[in-house]
Amino acid sequence: MALIRDILRTMDYGLSPESSDHVRAWLERREGGFGLFINGRFTPPADLFDVFNPATGERIARAAQGSLSDVDAAVAAARKALPKWAALPGVERGRFLYALARHVQKRERFLSVLESIDNGKPIRNPGTSTFLSSSATSITMPAGPR
Amino acid sequence: MDQATEKALEGHNRPRNPGVPLDPAWFESIGVNTSAVDRRAATLTSRRSVKKEYQAAWLVKALTCIDLTTLSGDDTPERVRRLCAKARRPLSGELLEALGLADAPPTVGAVCVYPTMVPPAVRALEGSDIPVASVATGFPAGLTPLNVRLDEIRYAVGEGAGEIDIVITRAHVLGRDWTSLYDEVAAMREACGRAHLKTILGTGDLKTLRNVYAASMVAMQAGADFIKTSTGKEDVNATLPVSLVMVRALRDYRERAGVDIGFKPAGGLRVAKDALAWLILMKEELGLPWMQSDLFRIGASGLLTDIERQLEHYATGRYSAAHRHAMA
Numbered sequence: 001m002a003l004i005r006d007i008l009r010t011m012d013y014g015l016s017p018e019s020s021d022h023v024r025a026w027l028e029r030r031e032g033g034f035g036l037f038i039n040g041r042f043t044p045p046a047d048l049f050d051v052f053n054p055a056t057g058e059r060i061a062r063a064a065q066g067s068l069s070d071v072d073a074a075v076a077a078a079r080k081a082l083p084k085w086a087a088l089p090g091v092e093r094g095r096f097l098y099a100l101a102r103h104v105q106k107r108e109r110f111l112s113v114l115e116s117i118d119n120g121k122p123i124r125n126p127g128t129s130t131f132l133s134s135s136a137t138s139i140t141m142p143a144g145p146r
Numbered sequence: 147m148d149q150a151t152e153k154a155l156e157g158h159n160r161p162r163n164p165g166v167p168l169d170p171a172w173f174e175s176i177g178v179n180t181s182a183v184d185r186r187a188a189t190l191t192s193r194r195s196v197k198k199e200y201q202a203a204w205l206v207k208a209l210t211c212i213d214l215t216t217l218s219g220d221d222t223p224e225r226v227r228r229l230c231a232k233a234r235r236p237l238s239g240e241l242l243e244a245l246g247l248a249d250a251p252p253t254v255g256a257v258c259v260y261p262t263m264v265p266p267a268v269r270a271l272e273g274s275d276i277p278v279a280s281v282a283t284g285f286p287a288g289l290t291p292l293n294v295r296l297d298e299i300r301y302a303v304g305e306g307a308g309e310i311d312i313v314i315t316r317a318h319v320l321g322r323d324w325t326s327l328y329d330e331v332a333a334m335r336e337a338c339g340r341a342h343l344k345t346i347l348g349t350g351d352l353k354t355l356r357n358v359y360a361a362s363m364v365a366m367q368a369g370a371d372f373i374k375t376s377t378g379k380e381d382v383n384a385t386l387p388v389s390l391v392m393v394r395a396l397r398d399y400r401e402r403a404g405v406d407i408g409f410k411p412a413g414g415l416r417v418a419k420d421a422l423a424w425l426i427l428m429k430e431e432l433g434l435p436w437m438q439s440d441l442f443r444i445g446a447s448g449l450l451t452d453i454e455r456q457l458e459h460y461a462t463g464r465y466s467a468a469h470r471h472a473m474a
Contacts, residue, residue, distance in 0.1 A: 001199055002199055002200070002203075003199075003246055004199055004202055004203040004206065004245050004246055004247060005246060005247060005250070007199065007200055007203035007204075008203050008206060008207055010434075011203075011204070011207060011425075011429065011434055011437050012200065013194055013195075013196055013200065014196060014197065014198070014199070014200030015197075015200075016195045016196070016197045
């Protein structure tokens with residue numbers, strides 16, 4: 001810990017780290033690796049590659065390498081789901097999109113920290129990670145005003 | 147006169163601003179983009195945070211920059227004496243121990259009083275190196291005749307004030323009468339003798355940021371050693387956007403004239419967080435030298451109480467009641 005008399009000379013801002021404990025605990029529980037999200041559920045993790053935090057070089061997780069057949073399965077599932085989704089009235093679709101955006105917003109803190117660990121960039125402005133707020137916005141936008 | 151008192155009389159240790167001849171070209175063509183100023187002021191403090199021991203150190207630094215002020219109609223020599231005691235030893239022994247500063251206890255930057263309260267303040271601060279600052283020139287309106295205002299300055303300096311806080315005639319700014327403003331401030335600088343001159347612009351009365359910039363520049367050209375936002379008696383006192391404009395003017399003056407001018411926000415800084423905000427402004431816009439008491443002062447009285455409370459919280463993890471930190 002820096003001494004107050006020393007800080008009085010340099011007047012540095014000092015570290016103001018965001019706690020990443022809950023994100024690390026979450027990652028630890030998924031030590032087995034991440035599968036692919038296809039047709040509403042995760043596939044069993046297979047053919048894993050390591051994911052690093054570029055800022056520290058530390059391995060943070062393992063994720064599945066998608067194969068051709070995985071892509072085919074995902075496309076098939078999407079094709080199958082599309083007619084039912086397209087038949088929904090706009091208001092109904094908007095409801096789903098809003099629910100999705102709310103989930104992102106509610107976990108914004110968590111996702112910002114996770115994103116920062118994943119891409120190695122500092123969290124610049126607490127609570128306003130550009131990537132996340134814009135992804136929440138881009139989900140809500142097509143849902144129209146409510 | 148011992149050495150410490152001698153030093154106190156000198157005010158801060160910087161050489162005085164000699165001033166330059168009035169040159170409207172330095173400010174007449176300067177525009178101020180209000181939206182950009184607001185944005186810069188808003189983001190300065192939201193992008194930075196100072197936590198834990200760094201916050202404690204910054205608060206101690208803010209404390210050393212305070213002009214501990216009492217400017218009330220009911221000021222008495224006794225109250226001034228108590229205020230000076232507080233100025234000499236603002237933090238308790240336990241707190242100093244916890245902060246690791248027991249061997250070099252910080253003091254405030256100066257004590258700021260009305261001219262008639264200068265003698266008791268000078269007596270109470272004898273032997274410390276804390277200067278006495280006196281408001282003068284018909285504070286806070288500044289609308290008494292010029293010769294009376296100049297006499298007031300000479301009186302305060304004669305009684306031992308090391309720094310003089312003057313108010314400008316706002317009418318000169320509103321009427322864009324730069325020559326009158328320049329002559330007025332220059333005459334006051336002359337009357338100050340060896341005391342340092344802090345010029346209060348009364349930014350709450352100046353209406354536009356362009357006026358704030360121009361008034362800052364004229365005051366510095368006329369030889370002000372500090373520019374100060376407000377008397378603390380206007381409807382709107384120190385704000386970050388106004389401070390930003392003044393600080394930029396100060397930078398421009400420094401670039402052209404090569405003289406370092408101090409900055410003093412006053413009024414409106416009540417809680418420790420405000421002090422941090424202004425320190426961040428000074429660090430970002432001017433750097434480390436402008437975070438020291440010879441180039442940065444905060445005009446406040448209640449602020450010290452909150453700084454003490456926050457420091458106590460840092461040291462003990464608990465907040466103390468404000469009444470435990472008696473001021474005067």
